[in-house]
Amino acid sequence: MAEKATLTVGDKSYELPIVTGTENEKAIDISSLRASSGLITLDPGYKNTGSTSSAITFLDGEKGILRYRGYSIEDLAEKSSFLEVAYLLIYGNLPEKNDFETFKSEITHHTLIHEDIKSILDGFPSNSHPMGVLSSLVSSLTAFYPESLDPNRSAIGVDLSIKRLIAKLPTMAAWAFKNEIGHPVNYPDNRLDYCSNFLKMMFAVPSEDYEVDPVIANALDKLLILHADHEQNCSTSTVRIVGSSHASLYASIAAGISALWGPLHGGANQAVIEMLEGIKRDGGDVNKYMAKAKDKNDPFRLMGFGHRVYKNFDPRAKIIKKAADDVLDKLGIDDPVLEIAKGLEEIALRDEYFVERKLYPNVDFYSGIIYRALGIPTSMFTVMFALGRLPGWIAQWKEMRENKEPIGRPRQVYTGNQKVDFVPIDKR
Numbered sequence: 001m002a003e004k005a006t007l008t009v010g011d012k013s014y015e016l017p018i019v020t021g022t023e024n025e026k027a028i029d030i031s032s033l034r035a036s037s038g039l040i041t042l043d044p045g046y047k048n049t050g051s052t053s054s055a056i057t058f059l060d061g062e063k064g065i066l067r068y069r070g071y072s073i074e075d076l077a078e079k080s081s082f083l084e085v086a087y088l089l090i091y092g093n094l095p096e097k098n099d100f101e102t103f104k105s106e107i108t109h110h111t112l113i114h115e116d117i118k119s120i121l122d123g124f125p126s127n128s129h130p131m132g133v134l135s136s137l138v139s140s141l142t143a144f145y146p147e148s149l150d151p152n153r154s155a156i157g158v159d160l161s162i163k164r165l166i167a168k169l170p171t172m173a174a175w176a177f178k179n180e181i182g183h184p185v186n187y188p189d190n191r192l193d194y195c196s197n198f199l200k201m202m203f204a205v206p207s208e209d210y211e212v213d214p215v216i217a218n219a220l221d222k223l224l225i226l227h228a229d230h231e232q233n234c235s236t237s238t239v240r241i242v243g244s245s246h247a248s249l250y251a252s253i254a255a256g257i258s259a260l261w262g263p264l265h266g267g268a269n270q271a272v273i274e275m276l277e278g279i280k281r282d283g284g285d286v287n288k289y290m291a292k293a294k295d296k297n298d299p300f301r302l303m304g305f306g307h308r309v310y311k312n313f314d315p316r317a318k319i320i321k322k323a324a325d326d327v328l329d330k331l332g333i334d335d336p337v338l339e340i341a342k343g344l345e346e347i348a349l350r351d352e353y354f355v356e357r358k359l360y361p362n363v364d365f366y367s368g369i370i371y372r373a374l375g376i377p378t379s380m381f382t383v384m385f386a387l388g389r390l391p392g393w394i395a396q397w398k399e400m401r402e403n404k405e406p407i408g409r410p411r412q413v414y415t416g417n418q419k420v421d422f423v424p425i426d427k428r
């Protein structure tokens with residue numbers, strides 16, 4: 001017997017089916033609610049609302065669990081590689097050796113971007129924030145690959161668009177950085193692996209040899225794995241809703257990059273470092289800033305803390321915190337803001353305000369410290385998040401298209417004027 005919920009409004013009752021997921025999460029299916037009752041639900045920020053069913057990523061916020069296609073984030077971060085995780089998310093299974101070698105080779109041979117993109121890049125003044133440049137360059141791919149605009153393109157055609165984007169995003173990201181600092185761009189070096197190639201495009205300068213430090217490349221690969229997907233977060237929901245109008249993959253991902261930019265979402269990793277540096281400049285008094293974070297009249301928030309889903313430790317934050325210690329130790333770096341971060345965390349984890357609200361460090365709290373140690377500039381932190389999240393966005397967009405989901409179009413409760421008659425301006 002299928003489980004049902006009963007909604008009683010006045011003297012009427014409505015039965016609604018209960019949907020149960022593979023991890024026994026339960027949801028009330030309200031897709032028939034308005035037709036049967038004339039009612040809609042209201043849930044600003046969708047804190048209690050599921051937008052879709054998905055087989056890609058599972059989170060348990062209470063237990064601090066994160067799995068991609070059933071594989072734990074701890075296992076993947078320790079034993080896999082970013083491109084293998086990208087394959088897993090997008091195609092639904094870990095690749096066999098030959099398939100993976102083919103996948104990697106295809107990615108490697110699509111890393112070059114059209115020379116005309118340089119003209120677009122030249123239109124952005126130096127100091128342009130790389131996230132705005134990146135979103136524009138991704139959108140520009142619709143011009144260089146007009147066939148990608150076809151919403152009902154063949155599966156082979158969609159797969160080519162996917163591989164082009166995974167291959168080209170690091171090149172566009174590195175070029176956005178070079179544009180920001182007014183340096184000449186570097187072309188991809190197809191002899192290198194994904195992360196090493198990105199680092200070389202980011203940091204190589206003319207007339208000098210650039211050797212990639214494997215410690216840095218490996219740390220970056222782990223960070224990209226940790227950011228690869230996270231179910232229906234703000235930017236992924238943006239990618240899905242833009243794609244639901246049958247907009248192209250490139251248009252949908254460009255929108256996702258813009259949504260990620262916000263400081264409450266992916267932009268938090270840049271905001272965390274700016275916050276920690278501000279505390280350091282102000283003398284490093286972590287107690288003063290904890291009091292500000294709890295003061296409702298103070299706009300200061302402890303960036304990198306709190307999460308819509310995790311009401312326990314963000315499992316990614318645990319892995320990144322340990323990786324931060326390892327990387328700084330291996331590189332012989334002593335970063336004072338790491339100690340400030342640990343001091344804030346120590347106080348917050350026993351402070352009633354944070355404990356009561358279940359505010360724990362999230363993925364963004366420590367990631368900036370590693371990026372800094374890897375030599376990544378602060379303005380590029382959210383770009384790194386976008387590089388990591390790309391396969392997740394692609395997998396979610398692909399799932400939405402393959403499931404033929406309807407266009408996303410929420411309803412509303414209207415609170416404006418009732419009907420008013422127009423009064424000509426000379427009679428107002």
Ligand code: SDX
Nearest residue numbers: 230233264265266268301302303304305306307308357362
């Ligand atoms: C990411 O969704 C995802 O999965 C996102 C992400 C992903 O991988 O895609 O995990 C990546 O975006 C991580 C989050 C990065 N953002 C930040 O670190 C910004 C700081 N955090 C907050 O702005 C906040 O915690 C959010 C936005 C993350 C979550 O906000 P919610 O779920 O809407 O919660 P809320 O704002 O309603 O806060 C609940 C209470 C409030 O206090 P009361 O009104 O109940 O008294 O907690 C307080 C808030 O004031 N609060 C904080 C706080 N975060 C929440 N107080 C101080 N410092 C904070 N960081």
